[in-house]
Amino acid sequence: MTSAVSEAIDGVRDVLSRAGDSVVVGGKPGPSATGEVIDTLDPATGEVVASIAAGTAADVDRAVAAATRGLRSWQELSAAARARVLYDIAALIEEHAEQLATLETLDNGKPLTESIFLDVGIAAEVWRYYAGWCTKISGQTLPVSPPVGSSFTYTRREALGVVGLIVPWNFPLLITSWKLAPALAAGNSVVLKPSEMTSLSALRLMELIDEAGMPPGVVNMVTGYGPDAGQALIEHPDVAKISFTGSTATGQRIVAASAASLKKLTLELGGKSANIVFPDADLENAAQGALTGIFLNQGQVCCAGSRLYVHRSVHDDMLAALESAARGIELGHGLADGTEMGPLISAAQRDRVEGYLQAGTEQGATLVCGGERPGGELAAGSFLTPAVFSGVRDDMRIAREEIFGPVLSVFAFDDESEVVGRANGSDFGLAAGVWTSDIKRAHRVAHQLQAGTVWINQYNMLDPAAPFGGYKASGYGRDLGEESLLGFTQTKSVWVSLD
Numbered sequence: 235m236t237s238a239v240s241e242a243i244d245g246v247r248d249v250l251s252r253a254g255d256s257v258v259v260g261g262k263p264g265p266s267a268t269g270e271v272i273d274t275l276d277p278a279t280g281e282v283v284a285s286i287a288a289g290t291a292a293d294v295d296r297a298v299a300a301a302t303r304g305l306r307s308w309q310e311l312s313a314a315a316r317a318r319v320l321y322d323i324a325a326l327i328e329e330h331a332e333q334l335a336t337l338e339t340l341d342n343g344k345p346l347t348e349s350i351f352l353d354v355g356i357a358a359e360v361w362r363y364y365a366g367w368c369t370k371i372s373g374q375t376l377p378v379s380p381p382v383g384s385s386f387t388y389t390r391r392e393a394l395g396v397v398g399l400i401v402p403w404n405f406p407l408l409i410t411s412w413k414l415a416p417a418l419a420a421g422n423s424v425v426l427k428p429s430e431m432t433s434l435s436a437l438r439l440m441e442l443i444d445e446a447g448m449p450p451g452v453v454n455m456v457t458g459y460g461p462d463a464g465q466a467l468i469e470h471p472d473v474a475k476i477s478f479t480g481s482t483a484t485g486q487r488i489v490a491a492s493a494a495s496l497k498k499l500t501l502e503l504g505g506k507s508a509n510i511v512f513p514d515a516d517l518e519n520a521a522q523g524a525l526t527g528i529f530l531n532q533g534q535v536c537c538a539g540s541r542l543y544v545h546r547s548v549h550d551d552m553l554a555a556l557e558s559a560a561r562g563i564e565l566g567h568g569l570a571d572g573t574e575m576g577p578l579i580s581a582a583q584r585d586r587v588e589g590y591l592q593a594g595t596e597q598g599a600t601l602v603c604g605g606e607r608p609g610g611e612l613a614a615g616s617f618l619t620p621a622v623f624s625g626v627r628d629d630m631r632i633a634r635e636e637i638f639g640p641v642l643s644v645f646a647f648d649d650e651s652e653v654v655g656r657a658n659g660s661d662f663g664l665a666a667g668v669w670t671s672d673i674k675r676a677h678r679v680a681h682q683l684q685a686g687t688v689w690i691n692q693y694n695m696l697d698p699a700a701p702f703g704g705y706k707a708s709g710y711g712r713d714l715g716e717e718s719l720l721g722f723t724q725t726k727s728v729w730v731s732l733d
């Protein structure tokens with residue numbers, strides 16, 4: 235480990251020393267009811283960096299009870315006062331950006347520059363965006379025509395109550411912010427369940443939320459394993475909604491558990507996104523977009539452009555450019571200078587990805603480069619070199635299933651309608667990319683693609699104002715934008731007799 239990495243870790247030691255008190259109920263951090271802990275590993279070294287509380291159903295019960303009490307104090311504040319708290323959280327995130335980014339990189343493995351600009355930077359903007367919404371949630375007056383007499387009728391957008399937020403490990407602080415900020419702006423109280431692999435930034439965020447003056451009990455957190463703490467949250471009868479990002483299998487479990495209490499759900503369940511390069515595209519930009527589209531965050535991105543469709547006339551040149559760029563990507567500890575790609579989240583995730591590399595080769599695709607475990611000082615971490623497959627058929631497992639790792643499948647296509655059909659021939663529908671200089675084709679194809687987000691001549695762009703979510707098996711409901719906010723409200727019609 236270089237001295238820069240050790241120094242960065244030393245800089246967050248005080249936060250790591252508080253990790254055992256990661257169950258936050260009614261504003262008070264503490265251990266889990268059982269006193270059990272879960273080790274948190276640095277995926278770049280495999281070393282234990284902290285131990286977080288292993289919360290269970292008993293902790294979730296306490297957290298939901300605190301959130302039920304906290305709801306009142308939050309809703310008694312004026313909209314402007316609630317907005318001020320959210321603005322202050324945004325400012326505190328920016329003030330502690332380096333510390334939060336260091337925790338994120340240590341926990342998840344991604345390069346520090348990504349943590350600073352993408353995770354922490356956008357998280358602060360998300361809080362600011364939803365702070366603005368607090369004073370703008372409004373209903374309508376309705377021109378009703380009752381059969382007798384007359385009425386004045388209007389709608390109110392009301393909070394749902396206590397909501398449960400279940401967050402994965404790929405963008406811990408960012409996705410926590412995507413869900414928490416709109417839930418609070420809409421007047422709800424919250425129980426947050428981060429991934430047990432990446433709870434450190436959420437732990438620090440809880441402290442900053444307290445510092446911003448959030449009334450106790452409005453935001454509660456139970457860290458712990460999904461099947462324990464997560465399952466208790468999705469089954470809890472007093473939780474009105476679950477907003478979840480993660481695997482399709484867990485999403486299906488949440489749908490089943492929600493039936494008993496008819497919880498409202500927002501589910502973001504990943505994808506197998508098609509990135510399409512037409513021959514009239516700026517090919518240098520398209521190659522760069524294809525690389526960041528798949529290799530950002532080690533490919534552990536729900537909207538990763540994992541299926542790259544390249545027009546046959548430019549396919550070989552594009553493949554050569556991708557291979558050369560992929561081979562040049564610098565792997566290393568996320569806290570080390572010059573690192574362009576960190577480790578995967580865990581050894582288990584690397585095993586999963588390697589299973590797909592094997593399946594791809596066995597089914598006849600050509601592994602052009604990558605997919606190897608680097609040696610030397612990286613051998614102890616869960617690193618995998620960026621992989622590119624060519625000669626992939628649409629029916630192969632690597633073309634159909636979400637790999638969630640640095641593995642790009644490249645396909646050749648001949649014409650527009652063919653590629654649109656192939657892009658849409660997926661169970662998923664989260665995102666897609668189109669690279670072309672023909673403005674008519676760009677919009678025509680974007681309109682035909684079955685995906686919640688389509689990027690034209692760019693990839694992986696996100697903004698707090700733009701809704702994000704999936705078609706088909708990629709889930710339902712939306713994160714971000716006004717839609718996310720409205721998803722944390724319910725509409726009430728109020729009728730007043732004027733007779």
Ligand code: NDP
Nearest residue numbers: 401402428429430459460464465480481484503504536638
């Ligand atoms: P999961 O869906 O299991 O994890 C996502 C979140 O759900 C975590 O906070 C997890 O907790 C929680 N969880 C797990 N089981 C339950 C449950 N029974 N009830 C409630 N919450 C639960 O994903 P994995 O970590 O297992 O990753 C496997 C695959 O899922 C990846 O390879 C990828 O394909 C996909 N995935 C997609 C993501 C996306 O952004 N769409 C994000 C993460 C994964 P804990 O981690 O503490 O167990």
